[in-house]
Amino acid sequence: MSVTTLLHIDGRPVRVKAGSSVAAALHVNGGMGVARTSVTGEPRAPFCGMGVCQECRVRVDGRRMLACQTVCAEGMQVETSA
Amino acid sequence: MDADVIVIGAGIVGAACAHALAQAGRRVLVLDARIGGATGAGMGHLVVMDDNPAELALSSHSTAQWRALAPRMSKDCAYSACGTLWIAANEEEMAEAERKQQRLRAHGIESRLLDGAALARAEPALRNGLAGALEVPGDGILYAPNAARWLLAQGGDSVRIEHAKVDAIADDGTLRLADGSRRTASQIVLANGIEATALCPELPIRPKKGHLLITDRYPDTVHHQLVELGYVTSAHHSDGDSVAFNVQPRPTGQLLIGSSRQFDTTDPAVEAPILARMLQRALDYLPGLADLTAVRSWTGMRAATPNGLPLLGKHPWREKLWLAVGHEGLGVTTAPGSAHLLAALMNGIDPEFDEAPYAPRGLLETA
Numbered sequence: 001m002s003v004t005t006l007l008h009i010d011g012r013p014v015r016v017k018a019g020s021s022v023a024a025a026l027h028v029n030g031g032m033g034v035a036r037t038s039v040t041g042e043p044r045a046p047f048c049g050m051g052v053c054q055e056c057r058v059r060v061d062g063r064r065m066l067a068c069q070t071v072c073a074e075g076m077q078v079e080t081s082a
Numbered sequence: 083m084d085a086d087v088i089v090i091g092a093g094i095v096g097a098a099c100a101h102a103l104a105q106a107g108r109r110v111l112v113l114d115a116r117i118g119g120a121t122g123a124g125m126g127h128l129v130v131m132d133d134n135p136a137e138l139a140l141s142s143h144s145t146a147q148w149r150a151l152a153p154r155m156s157k158d159c160a161y162s163a164c165g166t167l168w169i170a171a172n173e174e175e176m177a178e179a180e181r182k183q184q185r186l187r188a189h190g191i192e193s194r195l196l197d198g199a200a201l202a203r204a205e206p207a208l209r210n211g212l213a214g215a216l217e218v219p220g221d222g223i224l225y226a227p228n229a230a231r232w233l234l235a236q237g238g239d240s241v242r243i244e245h246a247k248v249d250a251i252a253d254d255g256t257l258r259l260a261d262g263s264r265r266t267a268s269q270i271v272l273a274n275g276i277e278a279t280a281l282c283p284e285l286p287i288r289p290k291k292g293h294l295l296i297t298d299r300y301p302d303t304v305h306h307q308l309v310e311l312g313y314v315t316s317a318h319h320s321d322g323d324s325v326a327f328n329v330q331p332r333p334t335g336q337l338l339i340g341s342s343r344q345f346d347t348t349d350p351a352v353e354a355p356i357l358a359r360m361l362q363r364a365l366d367y368l369p370g371l372a373d374l375t376a377v378r379s380w381t382g383m384r385a386a387t388p389n390g391l392p393l394l395g396k397h398p399w400r401e402k403l404w405l406a407v408g409h410e411g412l413g414v415t416t417a418p419g420s421a422h423l424l425a426a427l428m429n430g431i432d433p434e435f436d437e438a439p440y441a442p443r444g445l446l447e448t449a
Contacts, residue, residue: 039333057375057377064298064374064375
């Protein structure tokens with residue numbers, strides 16, 4: 001079994017340690033780990049990390065998910081712009 | 083600043099009163115305890131209600147004022163002229179939609195009947211087989227906390243806001259604040275919603291708890307505020323728990339889902355059984371909601387009076403005190419009309435509609 005997982009964040013391949021959360025992958029992908037933008041265009045990032053703050057909403061394989069509550073799977077497509 | 087009037091409460095009703103009084107040339111001090119109330123918890127709908135002539139007069143006068151204010155309001159007030167669709171599930175409710183249209187027409191309010199096919203075209207997310215709807219295009223929505231702040235800001239130097247809790251109103255109208263200091267003015271307006279009974283226990287106001295839930299952003303799922311016609315019967319039960327279908331499209335693309343009503347509780351906790359009933363009701367009308375992600379749910383307390391009308395006017399026996407309380411679930415809609423009525427009475431001017439149905443005296447005698 002591979003010890004890493006390859007997923008795509010906004011089309012960009014990102015390799016993370018197996019078992020990582022999507023929130024961790026967002027961080028690996030680009031510094032602040034921005035998950036989405038607010039309606040005023042402000043970048044939002046995981047804040048609570050435990051499924052409460054709702055700031056890390058992303059689209060995972062076409063479905064709305066919380067990045068902090070989603071484990072990375074091989075070939076997963078994550079979109080932060082949705 | 084020496085104030086002519088002190089308004090207790092900076093929610094939508096207090097803010098509208100301060101705005102109307104400042105427009106009438108008064109210097110207004112607004113005292114707000116920052117507890118938060120129905121303004122922050124509610125849906126922010128601007129909807130003409132016609133359960134009785136007084137409610138129709140107040141809500142139609144108010145929605146007209148909101149439409150006039152809307153072009154000047156700041157963008158963060160999130161005003162949207164989405165209109166309301168009163169959904170008829172069956173032929174009986176469709177007959178009620180027609181009666182509703184007649185009542186609105188008699189009052190000069192524009193509306194349009196949609197048959198089942200027209201309703202399906204207007205809102206494809208609704209389930210098949212609904213009988214139709216009455217569309218009221220003059221209704222709208224806004225984000226009430228920002229609208230309240232905007233109204234207060236319109237007063238300029240004439241409106242000052244102080245964050246302070248009023249502990250008591252003395253017999254001579256002097257206000258005692260939590261920090262021990264006192265404030266007085268020649269007129270006091272009580273506009274603090276459900277908190278009003280702490281200062282005036284004689285007021286016939288009871289908390290009516292409501293649940294709301296908001297989804298993630300799904301733009302263009304729904305275009306109008308959607309309300310079931312059965313809402314009118316469920317919303318006015320004076321006892322027992324009830325739920326009704328009410329969905330609102332926020333300008334963000336989020337869907338705000340209501341509504342529930344419960345008496346005899348002041349516990350703000352979200353209760354899963356009633357939330358589940360409310361969502362099941364919503365799913366009966368919008369089955370696709372089941373696939374959407376909810377972001378948050380919360381509760382609020384409506385300040386309900388026995389007859390469903392707010393108390394607007396001079397307190398029958400308390401010196402200097404005027405009332406603008408008891409707006410239940412319609413305070414965001416009726417704030418401008420309430421403020422117009424109260425400011426007119428306080429200035430000795432005839433209001434633009436009859437003040438008698440809201441007069442506190444009658445209610446206090448029957449309480």
